[in-house]
Amino acid sequence: MPVGDLSLPEFYPIAGLRIGVTSAGIKKPGRQDLVIFELAESTQVAAVFTRNAFCAAPVRVARAHLQAAVPRYLVINTGNANAGTGQQGEADARATCAALAELTGVSEQQVLPFSTGVIGEPLPMPRLLAALPQGVAKLDATHWSEAAQGIMTTDTLPKGASVRCEIEGQTVHISGIAKGAGMIKPNMATMLGFIATDAQISQALLQQLLTEAVNASFNRITIDGDTSTNDVCLLMATGQSAEIKAEDTAALASFRDALRQVMVQLAQAIVRDGEGATKFVTIQVQGAKSETEALEAAFTIAHSPLVKTALYASDANWGRILAALGRAPGLEDLDISQVSLHLNDVLLAEQGGRAASYTEAAGAAVMQEAEITIRVHLGRGQAEETVWTCDFSHDYVSINADYRS
Amino acid sequence: MPVGDLSLPEFYPIAGLRIGVTSAGIKKPGRQDLVIFELAESTQVAAVFTRNAFCAAPVRVARAHLQAAVPRYLVINTGNANAGTGQQGEADARATCAALAELTGVSEQQVLPFSTGVIGEPLPMPRLLAALPQGVAKLDATHWSEAAQGIMTTDTLPKGASVRCEIEGQTVHISGIAKGAGMIKPNMATMLGFIATDAQISQALLQQLLTEAVNASFNRITIDGDTSTNDVCLLMATGQSAEIKAEDTAALASFRDALRQVMVQLAQAIVRDGEGATKFVTIQVQGAKSETEALEAAFTIAHSPLVKTALYASDANWGRILAALGRAPGLEDLDISQVSLHLNDVLLAEQGGRAASYTEAAGAAVMQEAEITIRVHLGRGQAEETVWTCDFSHDYVSINADYRS
Numbered sequence: 001m002p003v004g005d006l007s008l009p010e011f012y013p014i015a016g017l018r019i020g021v022t023s024a025g026i027k028k029p030g031r032q033d034l035v036i037f038e039l040a041e042s043t044q045v046a047a048v049f050t051r052n053a054f055c056a057a058p059v060r061v062a063r064a065h066l067q068a069a070v071p072r073y074l075v076i077n078t079g080n081a082n083a084g085t086g087q088q089g090e091a092d093a094r095a096t097c098a099a100l101a102e103l104t105g106v107s108e109q110q111v112l113p114f115s116t117g118v119i120g121e122p123l124p125m126p127r128l129l130a131a132l133p134q135g136v137a138k139l140d141a142t143h144w145s146e147a148a149q150g151i152m153t154t155d156t157l158p159k160g161a162s163v164r165c166e167i168e169g170q171t172v173h174i175s176g177i178a179k180g181a182g183m184i185k186p187n188m189a190t191m192l193g194f195i196a197t198d199a200q201i202s203q204a205l206l207q208q209l210l211t212e213a214v215n216a217s218f219n220r221i222t223i224d225g226d227t228s229t230n231d232v233c234l235l236m237a238t239g240q241s242a243e244i245k246a247e248d249t250a251a252l253a254s255f256r257d258a259l260r261q262v263m264v265q266l267a268q269a270i271v272r273d274g275e276g277a278t279k280f281v282t283i284q285v286q287g288a289k290s291e292t293e294a295l296e297a298a299f300t301i302a303h304s305p306l307v308k309t310a311l312y313a314s315d316a317n318w319g320r321i322l323a324a325l326g327r328a329p330g331l332e333d334l335d336i337s338q339v340s341l342h343l344n345d346v347l348l349a350e351q352g353g354r355a356a357s358y359t360e361a362a363g364a365a366v367m368q369e370a371e372i373t374i375r376v377h378l379g380r381g382q383a384e385e386t387v388w389t390c391d392f393s394h395d396y397v398s399i400n401a402d403y404r405s
Numbered sequence: 406m407p408v409g410d411l412s413l414p415e416f417y418p419i420a421g422l423r424i425g426v427t428s429a430g431i432k433k434p435g436r437q438d439l440v441i442f443e444l445a446e447s448t449q450v451a452a453v454f455t456r457n458a459f460c461a462a463p464v465r466v467a468r469a470h471l472q473a474a475v476p477r478y479l480v481i482n483t484g485n486a487n488a489g490t491g492q493q494g495e496a497d498a499r500a501t502c503a504a505l506a507e508l509t510g511v512s513e514q515q516v517l518p519f520s521t522g523v524i525g526e527p528l529p530m531p532r533l534l535a536a537l538p539q540g541v542a543k544l545d546a547t548h549w550s551e552a553a554q555g556i557m558t559t560d561t562l563p564k565g566a567s568v569r570c571e572i573e574g575q576t577v578h579i580s581g582i583a584k585g586a587g588m589i590k591p592n593m594a595t596m597l598g599f600i601a602t603d604a605q606i607s608q609a610l611l612q613q614l615l616t617e618a619v620n621a622s623f624n625r626i627t628i629d630g631d632t633s634t635n636d637v638c639l640l641m642a643t644g645q646s647a648e649i650k651a652e653d654t655a656a657l658a659s660f661r662d663a664l665r666q667v668m669v670q671l672a673q674a675i676v677r678d679g680e681g682a683t684k685f686v687t688i689q690v691q692g693a694k695s696e697t698e699a700l701e702a703a704f705t706i707a708h709s710p711l712v713k714t715a716l717y718a719s720d721a722n723w724g725r726i727l728a729a730l731g732r733a734p735g736l737e738d739l740d741i742s743q744v745s746l747h748l749n750d751v752l753l754a755e756q757g758g759r760a761a762s763y764t765e766a767a768g769a770a771v772m773q774e775a776e777i778t779i780r781v782h783l784g785r786g787q788a789e790e791t792v793w794t795c796d797f798s799h800d801y802v803s804i805n806a807d808y809r810s
Contacts (some may be wrong), residue, residue, distance in 0.1 A: 053739035054731025084724045086742075086758025119724025120759055183711055183728065224710040227732040229724075305629040305710070305797075306588055306805055313806035319489045319524025320631075323588065326459025327632040334458035337491075353491030354525055392710075397799050400711055401718035 002157055002273040003280040003370050003390065009162045011144035012173040014196040016040030016238030020138035021146040024131035026124055027079030027117060034128070035150040036100070036135040037074035037194065042239035045071045045112075046207035048214050050186075050231035057082045057089030058113040059230060061097065069109040070203075074234070075100050075135075076114040076192070077128060078151055078179075083229040084120040092123045099129050103136055116179065116192050116230050117153055148177040151192050154399060155181045159269035165258040167251045170242035172199045176262045178233075180270035182400060184223035185303075186214075186231050193218060193233040193266055199255060200239035205246050209259060210235040217263035220387045223274040224396070225303040235259075271388045276395030279311050280371045286384040287338075287377040293330045294378075294385035300328035301374065308392030311372070316363030318348040325376060338379030343372060407562055407678040408685040408775050408795065414567045416549035417578040419601045421445030421643030425543035426551040429536035431529055432484030432522060439533070440555040441505070441540040442479035442599065447644035450476050450517075451612035453619050455591075455636035462487045462494030463518040464635060466502065474514040475608075479639070480505050480540075481519040481597070482533060483556050483584075488634040489525040497528045504534050508541055521584065521597055521635050522558055553582040556597050559804060560586045564674035570663040572656045575647035577604045581667045583638075585675035587805060589628035590708075591619075591636050598623060598638040598671060604660060605644035610651050614664060615640040622668035625792045628679040629801070630708040640664075676793045681800030684716050685776045691789040692743075692782040698735045699783075699790035705733035706779065713797030716777070721768030723753040730781060743784030748777060 017039055024034040039045070047066055049059050065071070075096055082089045097111035115123070148158035162175040176195030184191060201209070214233055244255045272280050283302050288294035301307055304324035310317035318341055326334065340350040343366045347355045366372065422444055429439040444450070452471055454464050470476065480501055487494045502516035520528070553563035567580040581600030589596060606614070619638055649660045677685050688707050693699035706712055709729035715722035723746055731739065745755040748771045752760045771777065 051737060052728060052731035053736050054727045054741050054744075081724075084727055084754060084758050086756050089758065119722075119728060120754070183725075185732075226709050226711045226725075226729060229728045229731060304631055305801070306631045309802055309805035312802065315806070317524075319486075319634075320588075322459045322489055323457060323524060323634045324631060326457035326634060327590075331458050332456060336459050339459075349489065349525075351491050353489050353494065392802065394799055394802050396710070397714055397717065397797065397802055400714035401720070 003277055004272050006157045006159065006269055006272055008145050008148060008158055008160045011160060011162045011175045012164055013141040014173055014175055014238055015198045015240035016042060017196050017236065018139040018141050019143035019147045020135040021143055021150040022131050022134040022138055024077065024128045026077055026127065032146065032150045033078045034131050034135050035076040035147045036139065038139050039072050039236055040238050040240065044201060044203040044206050044237045044239065046203065046210040046235045048210060048233050050228055052227050052229050054229050056115060056230045057085055058093045058115045059232065061090060061093040062112040062114065062232065065097065065109045065112055069107060071112050072106045072110040073100055073104060074112050074114060076151055078153055079117040080115060080121055080123050081117045081119045081230050082115040082123050085122055088122060092125055095125065096128060100132055103132055114192060114232055116151065119229060144175055144177060151177065151179045153179065154275055155179050155273055157273055159266055159273065161262040161265035163258050163261055165254050167242040167244065167254055172197060172241045172255060174258055174262045176266055178266040178270055180223065181273050182223060182275040183226040183228040184221065184270060184274065185225045185227045186218045186221065191228050191231055195234065195262060196236040196238065198238050198241040200241065200243040201237040205244065206235055206237050209256060213259050213263045216260055217267035221267045221271050222299060222302050222387065222389050223271065268388055271390050274390040275399045276393040277390035278393055279391040281311060281389050281391065282373040282386060283389065284373060284375045284384065284386045285378065286375065287379045287381060288383040289381035291383045291385055294383050296330055297325055297328040297376065298385050298387040300324050302387050302389040305392055311391035312393045314367040316343060316348065316367050321374060322349060334378065335380070340377045342375040343367070344369070408682055409677050411562045411564065411674055411677055413550050413553060413563055413565045416565060416567045416580045417569055418546040419578055419580055419643055420603045420645035421447060422601050422641065423544040423546050424548035424552045425540040426548055426555040427536050427539040427543055429482060429533045431482055431532065437551065437555045438483045439536050439540050440481040440552045441544065443544050444477050444641055445643050445645065449606060449608040449611050449642045449644065451608065451615040451640045453615060453638050455633055457632050457634050459634050461520060461635045462490055463498045463520045464637065466495060466498040467517040467519065467637065470502065470514045470517055474512060476517050477511045477515040478505055478509060479517050479519060481556055483558055484522040485520060485526055485528050486522045486524045486635050487520040487528050490527055493527060497530055500530065501533060505537055508537055519597060519637055521556065524634060549580055549582060556582065556584045558584065559680055560584050560678055562678055564671055564678065566667040566670040568663045568666055570659050572647040572649065572659055577602060577646045577660065579663055579667045581671055583671040583675055585628065586678050587628060587680040588631040588633040589626065589675060589679065590630045590632045591623045591626065596633050596636055600639065600667060601641040601643065603643050603646040605646065605648040606642040610649065611640055611642050614661060618664050618668045621665055622672040626672045626676050627704060627707050627792065627794050628676065673793055676795050679795035680804045681798040682795035683798055684796040686716060686794050686796065687778040687791060688794065689778060689780045689789065689791045690783065691780065692784045692786055693788040694786035696788045696790055699788050701735055702730055702733040702781065703790050703792040705729050707792050707794035710797060716796035717798045719772040721748060721753065721772050726779060727754060739783065740785070745782045747780040749774070
């Protein structure tokens with residue numbers, strides 16, 4: 001059960017973008033597991049990819065194709081990551097692109113491939129190729145919800161966000177989908193995120209906006225610290241509404257805010273539906289010397305199995321939080337007498353020990369909440385950072401001990 | 406249930422060292438939770454402490470006392486870590502030393518305090534102080550087994566090792582005890598480890614030998630990646646048997662081997678009895694450019710929740726192992742086509758994908774073993790490192806969700 005409301009929004013269609021979803025029976029017969037995006041010729045695309053050295057074949061092919069051409073189609077399969085598949089995996093990813101290019105009259109390099117699912121199994125190419133015509137036949141601007149369903153793996157619910165904003169008298173729309181739900185500690189990207197807008201934006205500015213927004217959203221979440229082999233986040237601008245230029249500060253600010261809203265909502269949705277999650281946890285580190293220091297501290301707390309199991313148990317075990325903080329990279333010289341720790345509005349610890357005002361009853365009350373903010377003040381600078389994570393439950397172990405992902 | 410045989414050895418007594426164990430009722434009435442070591446005046450002591458910035462009061466006091474004097478007594482309590490206890494915690498640790506010093510006629514600084522257990526609770530000083538005379542009255546050279554019991558927290562079994570070696574016609578003995586079993590990712594030390602020898606060794610050489618041996622033992626294990634606030638490892642040399650000098654290479658090598666044997670056995674015992682452990686896992690990384698690179702890669706695999714849950718499930722999920730490898734610090738430029746992966750003697754992956762010779766049956770057979778070696782060859786250098794870890798089970802979550810540690 002995800003934490004909080006994850007119902008899909010009413011998706012605004014994006015002019016110049018159509019989506020087709022069908023079944024290729026990749027892992028289970030009948031499951032809608034193949035998604036095709038079609039982009040108008042006016043579209044610019046920006047992307048960020050996983051930094052995992054052991055990256056999947058489609059990641060390598062997509063990166064190469066993006067450098068060679070402006071994309072017109074995306075082809076996404078779930079149920080098989082096409083990772084750890086060696087030379088054959090790369091050939092399969094290219095063959096998928098070639099087949100879709102043939103069907104649609106574009107070049108192979110104008111197709112980007114994406115895969116998610118089990119690592120180390122060969123893609124079932126005959127079934128995948130056979131399903132492509134059906135996917136193309138279904139292309140329609142209204143299929144965002146189906147696409148959000150079609151990219152799920154261990155997610156219990158689909159994830160989407162959609163907003164609009166007014167820019168110089170024109171309405172600009174942004175819609176996006178993403179998936180989780182394990183092997184989530186994105187490094188410059190997320191498991192899979194596809195965001196589109198009808199605004200007109202140059203490729204260079206689009207890439208800059210995407211990188212900024214990814215750093216404030218997908219790069220601030222973690223489920224289990226395991227960076228995936230297949231992380232990709234794509235931002236597509238079809239150019240059919242208002243133009244956003246770098247020099248038009250007001251328009252740029254409006255668009256940036258709207259984009260960040262969509263991407264933070266998607267990133268938080270991944271955490272809310274994290275494998276086995278029963279709590280949605282915001283970790284704020286304040287009073288750090290630098291943003292890097294604050295971020296390292298926040299992620300060290302977020303990854304601590306002892307903190308995560310205490311959250312699962314609704315145990316206000318502040319000793320585990322401070323113990324994790326104390327081993328964070330860069331904090332070897334931390335003066336613990338300057339550190340304070342809050343759970344929501346309750347002060348738990350200060351001056352190296354339990355706060356005089358703290359009562360176990362107050363801690364227990366906070367820990368009953370499904371959404372908790374852990375706020376640590378280091379007392380040694382002005383920088384702060386926030387990350388989002390979830391707890392570590394029996395179900396996380398069950399899901400990952402039972403599922404070959 | 407620990408993995409493998411953890412029965413205690415016959416401990417060789419160490420001439421010049423006596424141990425007293427009693428109950429102070431710190432957490433539970435009647436539990437043997439207070440251990441006193443008495444060291445002959447001839448003894449030299451070397452120590453390594455946790456690098457956790459949020460270190461416990463007794464760690465800070467022990468470090469200060471060691472700089473000021475040569476220790477004659479150790480006082481160790483379990484059931485309460487005296488960490489996160491602010492100024493009062495430090496005053497309590499000093500008061501404990503002062504009380505024992507008064508009883509035994511030494512200076513306060515000749516007593517080192519150690520604590521393990523729950524973080525953030527004040528030490529129950531009246532009960533602790535009241536038990537000291539009884540602990541002193543029980544001092545005896547034969548109490549190693551009782552001491553191994555007396556320092557346990559979530560350990561299911563006590564841990565000890567004892568060896569002897571012949572050095573220049575004299576028999577030198579080494580005996581040691583240690584405890585786990587969670588919050589274990591020692592950084593320059595372990596949770597608690599006390600090792601003693603009757604050899605005569607200068608303090609400088611003793612510290613060097615301890616640091617070397619810790620790096621090859623306690624600093625090569627991890628249960629959950631959480632470095633404790635109270636880690637301490639002490640090596641005591643009572644000087645009542647053969648003298649070990651730096652320039653006497655043969656004697657030094659014999660002693661170094663024997664010491665390493667004791668410390669590796671203790672470190673591995675901590676992993677075998679790790680919280681919820683069902684598998685004992687050796688991770689070897691070979692063909693690395695440097696030892697740092699090999700060690701980072703090995704620990705990244707060892708800490709991956711997805712690898713650990715696959716080990717628990719006896720699932721030969723090599724994709725998760727290589728995915729963890731691919732996110733290891735320093736391996737951003739790893740050429741995955743050069744990487745090979747074995748489980749025991751079974752080759753699972755090479756050239757970026759599944760090995761042609763590999764069968765699921767062979768993988769499944771290896772994973773049924775309680776002791777498994779994961780061997781990764783990076784194919785880019787000559788350095789190698791080994792770490793030891795355990796799997797991640799439902800019981801780990803239960804233990805840490807139920808126990809306020």
